[in-house]
Amino acid sequence: MITTRHSVLALLLCAGLSACGGGGSTSASTSSNPASSSAASSAAVSSSAASSSANRSTTSSSSSSAAVSSAAPILSQSGNPASGEMTTYQILLSTTGDAAAKLAADMAKADVMLTWQTTEGGFYKHLTDYKNTASTSKTALYVTKWVAGSKSSTWLGVNGEDLGTIDNDATTSELFFLADVYKRSGDTKYRDAARRTLDFLLLMQYPTGGFPQVYPARSGDTPYSNYVTFNDDAMARVMLVLDQVAKKTAPLDATDLFTAEQYAKLATAIDKGVDYILKSQIVQNGVKTVWCAQHDPVSYVAREGRAYEWPSKSGKESVGVIGYLMSRPQTAEIKAAVQAGLAWFRSSAVQVANTAYVNRASGSTDITYNPIQTQAGSVMWYRFYDLDKDVGFFSGRTPNGSDCSTPAPFATCTGKQYDIMAIEAERRYGYSWGGAYASSLLSYATSVGY
Numbered sequence: 001m002i003t004t005r006h007s008v009l010a011l012l013l014c015a016g017l018s019a020c021g022g023g024g025s026t027s028a029s030t031s032s033n034p035a036s037s038s039a040a041s042s043a044a045v046s047s048s049a050a051s052s053s054a055n056r057s058t059t060s061s062s063s064s065s066a067a068v069s070s071a072a073p074i075l076s077q078s079g080n081p082a083s084g085e086m087t088t089y090q091i092l093l094s095t096t097g098d099a100a101a102k103l104a105a106d107m108a109k110a111d112v113m114l115t116w117q118t119t120e121g122g123f124y125k126h127l128t129d130y131k132n133t134a135s136t137s138k139t140a141l142y143v144t145k146w147v148a149g150s151k152s153s154t155w156l157g158v159n160g161e162d163l164g165t166i167d168n169d170a171t172t173s174e175l176f177f178l179a180d181v182y183k184r185s186g187d188t189k190y191r192d193a194a195r196r197t198l199d200f201l202l203l204m205q206y207p208t209g210g211f212p213q214v215y216p217a218r219s220g221d222t223p224y225s226n227y228v229t230f231n232d233d234a235m236a237r238v239m240l241v242l243d244q245v246a247k248k249t250a251p252l253d254a255t256d257l258f259t260a261e262q263y264a265k266l267a268t269a270i271d272k273g274v275d276y277i278l279k280s281q282i283v284q285n286g287v288k289t290v291w292c293a294q295h296d297p298v299s300y301v302a303r304e305g306r307a308y309e310w311p312s313k314s315g316k317e318s319v320g321v322i323g324y325l326m327s328r329p330q331t332a333e334i335k336a337a338v339q340a341g342l343a344w345f346r347s348s349a350v351q352v353a354n355t356a357y358v359n360r361a362s363g364s365t366d367i368t369y370n371p372i373q374t375q376a377g378s379v380m381w382y383r384f385y386d387l388d389k390d391v392g393f394f395s396g397r398t399p400n401g402s403d404c405s406t407p408a409p410f411a412t413c414t415g416k417q418y419d420i421m422a423i424e425a426e427r428r429y430g431y432s433w434g435g436a437y438a439s440s441l442l443s444y445a446t447s448v449g450y
Contacts, residue, residue, distance in 0.1 A: 072329035079444040082323030085237045086244060088127070088169040089176035092141070103184050110181045113174060114193050115146040120215060121200030122164015123174045124153035155225070157216040164200055165214045165225075166234045171197060172241045180251035191257055198245060198258055201238055202265055206297040209276030211235045224294050224305045228276065231293035231305060233320035239273050240324060242266055274328065276300070277321060278337050282313055284388060288340035290318035292387075302387060308395040308427055310416060315350070315381035315392070316437045323441055326450070342445050345381070345438040349390040352380040357434035367425045372434060381437045394433055396423040 077083055094105035117123060126141065146152050153162040164171055175197040182190035204215035210228030218225040229235055245252050246266045252258075280300040282289045292302030293314050302311040322341045325334050344350055356375035360366065372380070382392025394417045404413040404422060413422040420428055 072331045072334075074329055075326055075448045075450075077327060079440070079447055080323050080326055081440045081444060082236065082240060082320060082327055085233060085240050085320075086176070086249075089173040089180070091127075092173065092177045093180065103181075106177075106181050107185055107187070107190075109142045110178060110190055110193075112142045112145050113178070114189070116142070116152050117174075117193060117196065118152060118162045118164045118200075120164055120203060121196035121198075122166075122171045122204070122215060123197070124155070124163065125165055125168040125170040127169050127173055155214060155218050155222075158219040159216075160219075161216060163214045163216065163218060164204075166201075166204075166211060166229070166238050167213050168232060169237070171200060172237055175201075175241065176251060179254065179257055182257065183251050183254045191254070195258055195262065198262055201241070202262070202269055205269055205272065206276075207272075208279075208297055208300075209272030209274070210280070210295065210297050211238050211273070212297065224303065224309070226297075227294040227303045228280070228297050229294055230291050230314070230317040230321055233317065235273070235277075236320040236324040239270065239277075240327065242270050242273070243327065246270065274325075274334070277325065278333060281337055281340070282387065284313070284390075288337060289313055289344045290315075290341050291321050293317045307397050307399055308423075308431070310384060310393070310395055310399065311387060312384035312393070313344075313387060313390075314383065315345075315385060316383045316432075316435065318345075319437050319441045323444075326445070326448070338445075339450060342442065342450055344390075345442060347390065350381065350385065352382070352392070352434070354378060355380040356436070357432070360429050367428075369429075370421055371429070372420055379436060379439065380434050382434050383432060383437075391418065392434070393418050394420045394423050394428075396427045 092106075092109065094102040094109070096102065096105065113123075116126065151162055153164070155163045155165070157163055166172060175194055178190045178194040178197065182188070182194060200215065201211075205211055206228065208228075211234065212227060213225040213229040213231070213234055224231075245258065246263070248257075277291075280291060280295045282291060282302060290313050292312055293309060293316075294303040294305050294311075295301065296303050302313075304311050318341060322338055322345075325338050325341075328334055330338075352372075354374060354376050356373050356378040357371055357380050358373045358375075359371055360369045384394070385392055396412060396414065396417075398412075398414045399416070400414055404417075412424040417423050420433055
């Protein structure tokens with residue numbers, strides 16, 4: 001499948017250019033709206049091949065090695081919000097009966113899980129519904145085996161193949177679960193499946209070090225899935241997993257869980273991943289800031305997500321990226337990136353003081369409700385900030401244009417908006433546009449002297 005992946009990437013990079021490696025506009029990296037890129041997925045990625053110093057002006061130009069100095073200090077991880085990323089798999093574990101009964105139930109679940117593993121070793125996001133379902137219904141997860149001839153994923157590759165993903169804790173949670181079951185059972189079929197899952201994570205990494213949302217490349221008008229994905233902490237979570245594998249942290253501590261060849265690949269994969277993170281840090285007016293939810297795998301520039309997710313500085317996803325970097329040995333380069341990101345989050349221009357994001361009450365149909373509420377003592381960050389200034393924005397599902405003929409709260413304005421009441425009610429209340437995103441990160445940073 002390596003050939004397939006790189007063939008797809010080559011096509012994406014060359015499509016839309018007058019010649020592969022030549023021509024093409026660079027403006028999309030900083031100002032284009034999602035629709036213009038989503039309308040031609042190959043062109044969205046192809047601009048990375050044509051981007052040069054003009055595009056690099058919006059990202060960190062650092063090219064230093066991410067290799068870790070043995071003298072680099074390690075921060076205490078107590079309170080690091082990134083540490084919670086490794087526990088999601090525990091929702092899969094049985095909680096009924098004694099140790100033998102729990103193991104039997106978990107082995108049965110693992111047997112079903114193995115049938116859903118993709119050819120490349122990954123898993124689709126089967127955990128999504130499970131995490132959002134009432135506890136009384138949770139036993140439905142991984143109970144029914146995959147049926148031969150059917151699809152194991154909703155999203156498909158360019159050749160119609162099933163996709164594995166790192167979205168919504170997928171694949172990483174299965175890796176931990178399979179390792180846990182192998183450690184307790186000693187049955188090598190679970191070990192072998194865990195090995196295939198690690199191979200999947202190593203295989204999907206781009207040569208530049210970033211991790212896309214899916215592997216193989218996703219088909220259709222969905223370029224964001226093939227971009228390097230910080231959205232919902234996807235890449236940060238994978239990097240944490242690779243660190244845990246390398247450290248043989250429980251439940252990844254069975255002596256023969258992974259092969260010597262796999263362990264040998266980890267240092268390079270981790271260094272490349274850190275290098276990508278450092279190079280993709282957005283630079284605004286010569287100052288390093290934070291990250292977007294998606295970045296170009298080649299040029300490192302910020303990219304769009306879905307139609308309402310413009311290229312931006314992310315007040316949400318950057319928390320996970322910084323938390324991950326703070327889990328690493330603090331080389332001079334990593335420390336500089338972390339401190340720049342923390343300075344951005346602490347800026348009074350970025351913080352919205354005495355404000356909280358409060359979702360509309362469940363079941364409410366009140367379209368006059370504004371989720372951005374005054375709340376003394378609270379601090380809010382927007383999910384999206386303009387790339388060239390620290391101003392939060394919103395967008396509906398129709399990002400083109402600027403029609404705003406209908407007044408709020410019935411507005412359905414198109415294009416980027418700076419008033420949440422100007423976008424359609426469905427997106428206004430069906431998406432998280434703000435929150436106390438960086439509160440725990442800043443508390444942790446203060447505790448370690450950053």
